[in-house]
Amino acid sequence: MSPQFYNENANKLAEQYLSKSFEQVHKSWSQFLPAIINNSHARILDLGAGSGRDAKHFAELAVKEHGVENCIQVFAVEPANILADIGARQTTGLNVKWLTDSLPALSTITKQEVSFDLILLSAVWMHIPASDRARSIRKLANLLKPGGNLVISLRHGHTDEERITRKMHTVCADELKQLANNVGLFTKLETQKEDDKLGRNHVSWQTVVLQMPDDGTGAFPFIRHVAINDGKSATHKLALLRVLLRIADGHPGSVLRRESSRDGDRVILPIGLVALYWCHQYKDLIDKHNLHQTPNKNSNMGFMKPNGWHKLTKLQASDYRIGNIFTGDTAVALYKTISAAVSNIKTMPCRFITQPNSDKTVFEVASKTVKAKDSIFLDLQTLEQWGEFSLPESTWLAFNRYACWIEPVLVSEWVKTMASYSGNSQYKSPENQYHLYQVLKWEEPKRTTTEVRKRFDELKLQQSLKHNQQEQIRCVWSAKPLKQKYDIDHSMPFARWPNNDLWNLLPTDRKINNQKSDKLPTEKKLKQAKERIQQWWQVAWLEPEDNIQKRFFAEANIALPGLSSDNSSVDDLFEALVMQRGRLKEMQQLREW
Template sequence: MPAKFYNENATELSQQYLSKSFDQVHQSWRHFLPSIIANPNARILDIGAGSGRDAKHIAQLAAKTHGDENNSQVFAVEPAKLLAELGVQQTTGLKVKWLTDSLPALSTITKQEVSFDLILLSAVWMHIPLSDRARSMRKLANLLKPGGKLVISLRHSSGSEQAEQERKERKMHTVCADELKRLASDVGLFTKLATEKENDILGRDHVTWQTVVLQLPDDGTGAFPFIRHVAMNDGKSATHKLALLRVLLRIADGHPGAVLRRESGVGGDRVILPVGLVALYWCHQYKDLIDDHKLYQTPNKNLNMGFMKPDGWHKLTKLKSSDYRIGNLFSGDDAIALHKTLSAAVNNIKTMPCRYIKLPNSDNTVFEVASKTVKAKDSIFLDLQTLEQWGEFSLPESTWLAFNRYACWIEPVLVSEWVKTMASYAGNSQYKSPENQYKLHQALNWEEPKRTTVEVRKRFEQLQEHFSNKEPKQEQIRCVWSEKSLNQSYEIDHSLPFSRWPNNDLWNLLPTDSTVNNQKSDRLPTEHKLKQAKERIQHWWQVAWLNEPSASESSTSLLRTAPSASLTNNHKRFFAEANIALPGLSSDNSSVDDLFEALVMQRGRLKEMQQLREW
């Protein structure tokens, strides 16, 4: 986008844009809008939002349609800063989030990990060079929900002197509806509407317009057939392939903040993750299966797998799978052993499943690892920066998005196939009969949900005792949802329900009144209720994890983990967990306001992806 021209002429252009109404400009496709806005949780993306005319209209329509039940959100993207500032003024008080971004990368909006019911590009496509259009269309298709619509208006110019001058000033390129429809078809979109050329409503003789409405019929990427092929049809000399798919699904579902960046490749855009995180989750899921349940993961009667080395894995047998988690600190011999274990896991992932998982009827591998040698040290804190040391893991963006959006449907398929695969191995012959396979399902449980809750309960009780001993006595912790006193009874609530999104991070665990907690149950708090509780939630975060401990507290360790793996200060762990679990946060974020905004964003993602009941 030629931001320079639009910044220099922001006031004049804003007046021009606002001189015509949304209905005048978009009369050809506006009949699609009511059915989109009928969803109270609709997500709309306005790219090239200008001075906010369209974003304002859509946000007002949603507010009028749903009133207090309105959970819709409009994302307005505008690369011209001065024009966007005028747009912010236009949309004050409405559910419009302004972002600075542009095609083809859309890197900022992509980090939000949100998919959209409607994407609008009004007078934008002619700014995109021909060389960037295929990538732009892939990016837009990846941002659509199944059934979501993409509306693009095409500006056609005559060959007049005035038209040529505008093309140079605004850096515009020739557009073609047939080219646009072909690009859309290549990424699985179909054409819902394509108008004839229409006169310019501002009366410019040298300008005509066309509108094309595209729609995503399903996931549109081929990701589902690929995942199904690997899970159900691909040969399995070991459980490596299933393990890798489940690891990636768990990261996509639980750690949207783990994406280091996105890159454009020959076969489409790719997502880049720290391969150390993939290795950490690899160890997590194999830990209990092999060490505790003694389940064979290959057809041979040998429990040992390639990444289980004497100086690494076998020195950590006292640990549990839950110790392989973000926010833990290992020291001494355990740290050295963990370094070596992660290095061995990275190598195993690179040489086994990544080498052999290929697209159907193709020799092209799907996943790539660019690994680095890491020297073992006697201290390792598990956060994103540490896990980046082992290098990078790359996968197609379409596969990442399928895992990200549909984890709750994909995971049961992976677990079921893993159970069948294990039951077929000679070493697991006692589980061959279907009635015994429930034990294999139990062994594949991912989390231990009570572990962190116990820690947080202990922290709450320490703080209550601390505050009660102060003079004058003051109670500083109340129910985050109701503001009730917690002197009598309390519970530790998962703000985002654990049964729907298993997360035991410190930021997600909040003190609540027992009665209120029972009322909430496993429902998702509405956006309004979450925002109402913002001050109390942030107060809990601050006093529990982020403030420096007092002298009376510092003599006692507030949190314990596995032997030789006690945590560093609470502040470091708190943000390490949050920055990798929530979308749109940087790995070095230390702002509770940014964290809360990301929490609201994740709430919307869960509502959108899983259609959870709200509270």
Template sequence: MTGNIQFYNDNARHVAQQYLSKFFEEIHAGVLAYVTPVLNKADARILDIGAGAGRDAKYLAEQGQSQNVSVTAVEPAKLLADIGKQHTQNLNVNWLEDSLPALAQVTRQEVSFDLILLSAVWMHIPESDRARSIRKLANLLKPGGKLVISLRHSQTEHTADSRKMYAVCADELKQLAKKVGLFTVSESQRENDKLGREEVSWQTVVFQLPDDGSGAFPFIRHVATNDGKSATHKLALLRVLLRIADGHPGAVLRRESSLHGDRVILPAGLVALYWCHQYKDLIDKHQLFQTPNKSPNMGFMKPNGWHKLTHRTAADYRIGHMFSGDDAIALHKTLSDALSNIKGMPCKYITLPNSEQGVFEVASKQVRAKDSIFLDLTTLTQWGEFSLPEHIWLAFNRYACWIEPVLVSEWVNTMLSYKGNARYQTVEKHYVLQQALNWLEPKRSTIEIRQRFEQLQQQQTQYCVWTAKTLKQKYNIDHCMPFARWPNNDLWNLLPADSQVNHQKSDRLPSEKKLKDAKERMLHWWQSAWLDDSALEMDESSVFLINSQRQRFFAEANIALPGLKTDNSSVDDLFEALVMHRGRLKEMQQLREW
């Protein structure tokens, strides 16, 4: 779409003047019946693709202001978008420089939308990109969400050449939409151009997503509950991917198009790391058998890798942790062995229904062991790439709170079927297996932060991030995003709070207003606790520690929150990603707000 982007940049002011000469209600009169209910829905999200000078985005944001409706405006022509940003200033509109068919920037946000509007865009998409584009749009819709596409007919040869336009057809569009699970709600007759161009006419088609549109959820459930399992490998892989999708949406390296649909690419080393994380306590601590064999040992547990790390705990196998010396060399070997096991077992045997086509793919690389390893996205990408279908990733992402209990329950039942676990057959002992499958241990989560708080408290007054109240003896360390609903013990998610306020908040999600009101205090805590050494008199070892903490702080945040770059070091960008993630959690889990 480079050619038409250049046209809109070169003619930005003229085009903007044209677009802004008409009102939203005039241009989109035929679809107001579908747009208005979204504007009256609390916290609705709208995606405006090809937002131009911001006419539509402004209307949508203004009309939805009382319901906290947010608008994401996508415009690939930078100069035109700059005008749009001015036009929508001080409104709840987030501008992104992006375009179909990839919509890479939008997709990185890991959010879905109640309404997607493509006004005067479809004719810019060549036929070869249209199937992928409609699939991408369907994946971005919430269940029940509407997709509104306007079609421009009868463009002249001149405009087709200068703006890179292509012929469009409503029937072709409806067929493409049907293939990705969308059904047609409305199709208008052709109407005259509102700008008076005789050679141009317009038609609008409205689609809706009835459910997740992919069959991903029943497929996951089938693998978890019905698929043959001679070991817990399949359950382990599903749970690893679930935990990454739910807890680390920032882990996605990119999306790719394939013959079988778009795929999500993850660092293979991250999949291997979390594979080891969940098996670590099950086998080393609880001695639970994961196969029908006579030994609890599994194929990836080698003498020069896994068994040299028996003194480590599952908590060490996490983003932001550093291994050195012999432990680092053993971890390199362990991750390589784990990835080989993943590739040769669950990835080989999890296939599409009635097919030998594998669902998950591993493009692994050999990694030379070193005596130091810091666990972040950059490091874990060295082991290669792991890919899965985008619609399955989205199902993990959106339905994690429903899928997790299914996987855990089935894993417990599978372990109970093995002779090696016979001592747990009585019902009263089943809880041991449930506890062994806990992903994180909350009791240990706040010790480190309390120690840091009390160290800083000796040097300067500390405040509650939610109320600005001075904190003295009685205080709590609060999970900003409630641990009970989203288990995360990262440094950025743990904040000092007044004990009474923390009790009032409980496991509720802070409202967007509360979060934004607390921004300056949160940023101050992050800076003073983990990022800033300028105000402290420290020796060389203390400087090394604060640098390590800074590295860990951003490593954890950049993988846990959507839309951040791998090398992000901006707390302002981190906070914006946190606000967006708050909205995701509220939407996906229907959490109570505080």
């Protein structure tokens, strides 16, 4: 597509598009729409949204079905910014989020780490060159929920001038269906060619509706193959899969970028983060419980070096977390430990995990040498120093969306593998393996609000000394002034998503907090509290001139989707919080408050 043409002719094109209603243009597939709109938490992507006609129709149907404050999200993507401005005006007051993006990369949308019940490409496919179509379909399939529909209208016929000025290409339904079949989509509807609604004799239209039956990527069979069938001379492979699963589940903001490759799009992570989680995972298994991770009699593993791992015996698994600072000899040893873990990951599991019936490796590491220093602050930017880790986007999304089903398989296989080693012979019989299951429980953060309570009390004391009633701290949910009976609430419920990050802990009225309990705030309630939440962040963590501000953003930028590692905007942070709320609602079906 040429954004230049569409920007230069935006007003004329908008008038043309808006002259026909949604029903006139999309009658051939609209029978699938009621079931989608009936889902009060559906998510819809209008890709190539133009002047906003279709996005507006979706949003208005949502209001009609569920009321003004409905939770259906409509994302409208349009690469031509002037045309998008017209569309945004068309949808003013409706729950439509406008973004600038385009196929085949869709980098802005994929960075949101969300999936869709419906994706519509109306008059878009003919702008995709044949060389980009396989990648585009892979990208679209990765954005679909299981059972989600991808609707693509095909324009047949264009003049030579249109081919040049509007960057149009010949399309074919059979080609589209084959590409879809290659990524696990099946054809739900293929219409006959229909006359152009604008009366152009040289143009006809055809609609193809594709559906995602499961995750459709082949990621599940691959993960199962590695976890259950693949040969294991140590627990390295299982450890790597579990590390990636934990990062995908808890730190969607850790994605540095996405890249295209001949075999499909790939997700790029900081290898330093993978190594940090590697150390977190092995720490207690080895140092605390003395469990062998290889068949060898020697319990030492490749990443356990005298000048690194063995100098950190006083640390706990929970110390390997984002936002922590280490100095002196501990910092130097931690640098060396992470470097040794990066090397071990690169030469062991990444080298030996291959595609089934192939010698092609699945995971790739581009590592860098990092000089040890006497101070280390664990954030994304620090962990980027060691280089990059690359994995297939389909595998990342499977971990991201289905962690609660995949992790028990990995843990079960890890128990069986450890029990088979001679160094762990006391656990050989199944009845003795309960202990192994217990020690493999991921070291989650313990629910705590102590640090935030201390900060709240400090601020209250400062206010009382100033006799300043205007700056009273208020309950973020109800706006009530907070006095003695207050609580610190996990905005995203800790029981469902264990997270003690500073951004997630908010001052609330005790009665209100009891009402909320472990429920998820609705999007409406979260947005209504935006000003008070940002005010608390500002006074509690962003005004002090010390490391707490760095820690605040370090925690948020890795835990929440769509943020850059150097983000320092509370507005962007809040947008990411709203997005994470939607992800938790979708993935865990949490009760709302």
